[in-house]
Amino acid sequence: MKQFRVGIVGCGEAAQILHLPSLYQLADQFAVTALCDVSPVVMGGVGDHWQVPKRFADYHELVQQDDVDVVLIANPNAYHADVTLAAVEAGKHVLVEKPMCITLREADAIIAARQKANVVVQVGYMRRYAPAFVRACELVRQMEKICLARVHDVIGHNALIIEPTSRVIRGTDIPKDVLAEASAIQNRLIVEAIGDAPAPIKSAYSLLLGLSSHDISAMRELLGMPNGVLYAAQRQGGLYLSAAFDYGSYVCQFETGVDDLPRFDASLEVYGSDQVLRVVYDTPYVRNLPIRLVVTRANEHGVTEQHEHPSWGDAFLIEWQAFYDNIVNHQDPKTSAEDFRQDLVLFQQMIERMR
Numbered sequence: 001m002k003q004f005r006v007g008i009v010g011c012g013e014a015a016q017i018l019h020l021p022s023l024y025q026l027a028d029q030f031a032v033t034a035l036c037d038v039s040p041v042v043m044g045g046v047g048d049h050w051q052v053p054k055r056f057a058d059y060h061e062l063v064q065q066d067d068v069d070v071v072l073i074a075n076p077n078a079y080h081a082d083v084t085l086a087a088v089e090a091g092k093h094v095l096v097e098k099p100m101c102i103t104l105r106e107a108d109a110i111i112a113a114r115q116k117a118n119v120v121v122q123v124g125y126m127r128r129y130a131p132a133f134v135r136a137c138e139l140v141r142q143m144e145k146i147c148l149a150r151v152h153d154v155i156g157h158n159a160l161i162i163e164p165t166s167r168v169i170r171g172t173d174i175p176k177d178v179l180a181e182a183s184a185i186q187n188r189l190i191v192e193a194i195g196d197a198p199a200p201i202k203s204a205y206s207l208l209l210g211l212s213s214h215d216i217s218a219m220r221e222l223l224g225m226p227n228g229v230l231y232a233a234q235r236q237g238g239l240y241l242s243a244a245f246d247y248g249s250y251v252c253q254f255e256t257g258v259d260d261l262p263r264f265d266a267s268l269e270v271y272g273s274d275q276v277l278r279v280v281y282d283t284p285y286v287r288n289l290p291i292r293l294v295v296t297r298a299n300e301h302g303v304t305e306q307h308e309h310p311s312w313g314d315a316f317l318i319e320w321q322a323f324y325d326n327i328v329n330h331q332d333p334k335t336s337a338e339d340f341r342q343d344l345v346l347f348q349q350m351i352e353r354m355r
């Protein structure tokens with residue numbers, strides 16, 4: 001079995017809690033050989049703990065290393081497109097955390113560069129690799145009729161769950177101007193994507209790129225691309241969103257928000273005339289929590305509710321295994337750059353409706 005050497009750009013919460021433990025578990029397939037972070041405290045602490053030999057402050061250096069075959073991109077969203085392009089142009093396979101990028105221009109540049117370099121670019125939508133979700137997709141394809149669907153994602157701030165459950169080495173040493181640069185780039189790219197807009201609309205677009213990208217992309221795999229957006233609205237400064245997607249013979253309701261309750265309430269529901277499917281997600285920050293499929297069906301005298309948890313194994317682990325298979329078999333991931341572009345198209349339609 002070939003072992004791929006991984007370089008990680010951005011070694012914060014996601015890398016420390018979600019990716020490094022998954023890669024450690026998959027040691028036959030992956031070995032982390034290089035890290036990049038703008039914080040020496042983070043890079044030193046993470047590098048020492050996981051015994052990673054090479055460390056760089058600049059991602060341009062990391063992507064040029066001969067002992068890096070694949071690059072995980074988990075730094076702030078503002079840089080995802082630039083790092084993806086640099087890695088692809090250096091001939092590396094890329095697993096890029098969501099969002100892959102912020103603008104359609106960046107998406108098109110990544111799609112073109114990937115085709116030229118003939119490498120794998122996979123977007124980190126781990127929820128779509130969960131066996132319960134894959135099983136739900138199979139069952140939806142067999143449904144004779146869909147009458148209604150619902151995508152719901154209301155969660156507490158990540159810190160409410162991370163603080164009591166993990167130790168994260170944080171970049172307390174990052175200069176203020178470096179932090180300011182990331183938010184200035186993010187703001188500039190959002191204006192490029194949606195035009196100048198009031199602050200709540202920009203916040204809504206950030207939420208779509210962040211948490212909601214999981215929901216909307218899963219909705220697309222489960223139900224296909226909708227015909228359009230019937231309505232979309234933001235409230236509470238863009239921290240709460242509601243929308244309805246037009247699927248012709250049915251409507252998919254979408255609702256999301258972030259509050260102060262330390263819980264994770266995320267699900268996808270599909271209503272047929274005689275059965276209801278529900279995929280239920282839990283927080284990714286506590287590893288290996290089951291992702292369940294609940295099927296409610298009519299029986300002779302009442303209803304049967306069946307709870308399935310098709311396998312153990314964290315969704316991030318399965319995402320990395322799929323990435324491995326995609327590289328070895330030269331196949332396009334289902335969460336490809338082209339697939340991500342469709343999310344951007346929908347986000348822009350939703351923003352238009354909000355306006």
Ligand SMILES: NC(=O)c1ccc[n+]([C@@H]2O[C@H](COP(=O)([O-])OP(=O)(O)OC[C@H]3O[C@@H](n4cnc5c(N)ncnc54)[C@H](O)[C@@H]3O)[C@@H](O)[C@H]2O)c1
Nearest residue numbers: 010011012013014036037038039042074075077097098171
């Ligand atoms: N798939 C998921 O469920 C999931 C969950 C959490 C985060 N994420 C994604 O992962 C990414 C990182 O999120 P996070 O929560 O770990 O953030 P974080 O702020 O904890 O970590 C980001 C790290 O990147 C470093 N960094 C900043 N600028 C950099 C640069 N120019 N080059 C290299 N390193 C740089 C920071 O010092 C920090 O250590 C985001 O894109 C986020 O959307 C995905």
